[in-house]
Amino acid sequence: MTKFIDMATTLSVRSFRTALLRWFAKHQRDLPWRHTHDPYAIWISETMLQQTQVATVRSYYERFLERFPNVWQLADAEEAEVLRLWAGLGYYRRARQLHAAAKQICDQHEGQFPPELEKLQHLPGIGRYTAGAILSFAYDAPAPIVEANTSRVYCRLLALTAPPSQAATQKELWTFAESLQPTSGGSGALNQALMELGSLVCTPQAPQCADCPVKKYCRAYAAGLENEVPCRPAKQKFTALHHALIIVQKQKDFLVRRNPAGGWWEGLWDFPRVDITETMTALVSKKTPTERILVETCQAAFQAKFDLHLDSISHVHTLRHGVTRYRIRLDCFRATSLRLKKLPNEFQWLPLPAIELLGLTSTGRKMLRWISAQDFS
DNA sequence: AATTCGGGGTG
């Protein structure tokens, strides 16, 4: 704290805050969660915003609050309904934890958010950042925050060249965030302003230092290091996966499956799919697989995994999508008939309008749109 | 301390 003040010419943290807040008052975006001090609404927005961009969250946030206006209604909901409203946002664990936390808040805290950092952090899905956000935005309590935007802003203000992910750097960032907090109100606005600065001016690439209201406090700017700081993590390496998906139709119904516990997309619906990575890499190293090989592999994989025997399969579509460190090639097949002894109960036959209402994975929704455009009938 | 959770928007 003193380090920063010493560095920042003769001006104090107070002047820093004033300059930042003046800029914020003029340039802040109009975001739906800035119109409320309801800790519940703020909690929903912060959870949705975890690792998810503002533009993506907007519509989800409004729809979710409309469906679950308060913590009691969320606690009383079916998990499937919560997942349905979350479908497409990703990180579905967040939705399940949100639901679990809502139940805890109703059962153990009489529906009130405990206005203490520690108790908030005991709730599933609420870590240090989210707890600080709820406290400062809802109650204007002096709680520091560090997330993607503020982390970058702090790193540049302090000219921290070490990787921000390192534990020691993290500690510095939280200490610095703490040192910026006002003691007599205004934490909420300050934290919002810090994030907004990171989002609009102190951007990851090509930060607009000329327009920065606090450039005179910035060590990176003074040293011409604004493009070097914060240092970037090493490039991610991806693992290639190959999945096969089947579209099976019985009159107006299509076969869909709910992902079981313990795997990816738990609780979300999709068209039946299997992993064929191993077989495919063994069969065709690098070359584009022929349709015949794809079809046979798909057939064998569904037989092995679900004891499903598919007839007359044809390859109809290919999707590519990313899941964290994986890059998945998804080959889609249409099977006109299948034989099986007994359909496991995670499967269902449903018409397209009913499938539309399920909590589908993103690929599930893509496939649904694709099928609707196909004139299968 | 590193890994694992999705998915979409943007250049």
Added chain:
DNA sequence: CACCCAGAATT
């Protein structure tokens, strides 16, 4: 395609 995102929990 590469990069990035209002992180948290688990190992």
